[in-house]
Amino acid sequence: MVRYTKEHKLVTRQRIIEKAGHRFKQDGIDGSGISTLMSDAGLTNGAFYAHFTSKDDLVAHVVTDELRSQVAKYGTLRPGRPGLEDLIREYLSPDHRDHPGLGCPSAALLDEIGRCGDGTKQAYTDGARDIVDEVAARLVPEDPKSARGTAIGLFTMLVGTLQLSRAVSDPKFADEVLERGIENALAFMR
Template sequence: MARYGPEHKEATRRRMLETAGRRFKSDGIDGSGIATLVADAGLTNGAFYGHFRSKDDLVASVVAQQLEDQVARVNALPAGVESVVAFLSEYLSPTHRDDSAGGCPSAALLDEIGRCDDATRQSYTDGARSMIEAIARHLDDGDAQLAKERAIGLFTLLVGSLQLARAVTDRDLSAQVLTAAHASALAIVANRTPATSIDQESE
């Protein structure tokens, strides 16, 4: 029987994490059984348990990897607010809204993660903290604490807005949610109060 090297084992594990991540984000964690998950990766149940102790172990690993990949993308952007502005346009787009499987893990899984075991929630906590720090580095203009607060606000706004845009059945309302969220996000990036229709009428 052929024995595979560590590179093959790592590649198999990575494939499992990637396919499971897409499945979780499209069908939900609870809606994805092990049989489907291993079939997506082209594995057998026996191979699955050679990499993960349980489905919960897989979930925690997927959450960690999904956030790690997202943080890496943000960290790879050229330093500065211009990169954040470009990121906002991509994140709050109809294309991202319509691609749960390939999109942000927070927007797709946050409600379920809150009901997961401590290991998964800890994986998410570590990843969310890293994501906030990555955003804050782009927003930092000399006040690190303020940059972190703005990053938390921006991250929260992005995730919640995308969830709402996906949840509503009214496509016009969904588009309005993305547009309004984009304006508010730009205000956070610029460190200013967003103009409202009431403000504009009173000028």
């Protein structure tokens, strides 16, 4: 029997989480079985339980990782409101809409997360709060708490707009949804 170092196990676990994040956002949580997830990570099904107690455990870790990564990307934006404007335009872009596996976990998974267990819902709650806090700090850096309501509204507007744009079958209408979403989000944050 081969023994792996603790570091190797952590790297492998992170690879599973990252590959599962992409697959979940692409095919949904319910549409992604353990065998597919492990195959994506280049591992056998038997290796799954060395890293996670259940699929629900994996989902909670994926949600935490995905939202943490999303918040970290905010740090690469220009400071303040100009960075938020950049974020709005990037978030509500055809490229983001057309590649859910590479994008926001909220727009891709929100309906399924609502049906998940407490661990996943708590992971999502913590991550969503971090996103709202980041947006509020960019809206009113001197008093982020005063901008919390606007930050929640902006976050929900972006997620809902992207979901609607992905759901419609008419490409022109889908693009119009994104364009109007950008206009509305920019007006909302002023």
